[in-house]
Amino acid sequence: MLGLVPYLLASGVVFDPSDTRIHLACWNGIEEPINVYYRGEFQAWQEGQNRRNFECKHVMSLIDLGRGIWLFAGIYHVLGCQPHPTWEGGHYLYSTELLPGQSDLVGRLIIEHQRTRQSYVWCKPEMALQIVEIKREKMTIADFPGYHSIVINHDTLKTIIRMKIDSWYSALANIRGVYLIVDTTNGKTYVGKASGDVGIWQRWSTYADNGHGGNKELIEVLVENGEEYMKNFQYSLLEIADTYASEKYILAREAHWMKALMSRKFGLN
Structure with a gap:
């Protein structure tokens, strides 16, 4: 199987793995991130955080699909952070931008990774982020099944x-x-x-x-x-x-x- 990090680097995505945090996006008690992704609102959804979780140069986003399987949702450059203007209680609003060179990869790479309790982890060389499938098309909600x-x-x-x-x-x-x-x-x-x-x-x-x-x-x-x-x-x-x-x-x-x-x-x- 292909490793996600070397595959992205070989594909021309320029980022620093040593200064990258992985966001393992799971249900937050309100909604599933995969449905947020389907609506095209994942980046904005991710930028709202209840702690300073993205004190790093880059964020690699993986969306939970269940049973240790994740959807690659992109690598983002962290531009800044401020107290959230509408949320109360020490929440933060990050500013990010999707790095170039991955528009044809976001939503297509399926990753295998066994998550521990943490949803935010540093990207380390020994991490087993294996690509188990490269879909022909980006994941969407399927057409009406009958x-x-x-x-x-x-x-x-x-x-x-x-x-x-x-x-x-x-x-x-x-x-x-x-x-x-x-x-x-x-x-x-x-x-x-x-x-x-x-x-x-x-x-x-x-x-x-x-x-x-x-x-x-x-x-x-x-x-x-x-x-x-x-x-x-x-x-x-x-x-x-x-x-x-x-x-x-x-x-x-x-x-x-x-x-x-x-x-x-x-x-x-």
């Missing part, structure tokens, strides 16, 4: 809605139907319906916005556990219908799935 293949978490849903990804919008805005929300921490289910003019897309947009969509049971879950708990929700479709399906028909199908999954007795309906 109605019967949707299984997405809340962070992904939020990104899809916010970016209004064409393939997802075209598919979900033109159907009505019955959907399923699962609390992945305990397996409890919520069965819901979408019968508005913009179908599933319109209904799921409300979940992307606040996590509960106005549903009493989901509101109670978030009140009890905090807004960040919506990260644990998973979304899929149970049954679809075209936009001419009546409200009465959609209600009947929703009732059927509630009964079949016993979501009133054991779930969140």
Whole structure:
């Protein structure tokens, strides 16, 4: 396998590994950095820090993909640091710029590295940062997979809605139907319906916005556990219908799935 540092240097990326800190970007308790990256906001997201974590010349950014696998998100030159103008409690705002010569590498290199507890580590020669894959294209949220293949978490849903990804919008805005929300921490289910003019897309947009969509049971879950708990929700479709399906028909199908999954007795309906 190729080592990340020698590969970058051989590719013409000019940086000083001895004055480089590696940012192992993981979930910060609010959102997954991979979804921030998909939205094109990773650099700005990374520049806000709760400590002076980037007291170095360069920052190498790796985004957690799970199970010791990381996405290379670039090497940045640290230009300066100041107290964060809007965050309270000793937070800092860094100014950085992406080094030249890596635009065709960011988002394509998949790295293997076993993280310890630390998210900020110095780049050392003995570190095992191995390239396990070089993707042909930059990583993005995949195109719409088909109605019967949707299984997405809340962070992904939020990104899809916010970016209004064409393939997802075209598919979900033109159907009505019955959907399923699962609390992945305990397996409890919520069965819901979408019968508005913009179908599933319109209904799921409300979940992307606040996590509960106005549903009493989901509101109670978030009140009890905090807004960040919506990260644990998973979304899929149970049954679809075209936009001419009546409200009465959609209600009947929703009732059927509630009964079949016993979501009133054991779930969140």
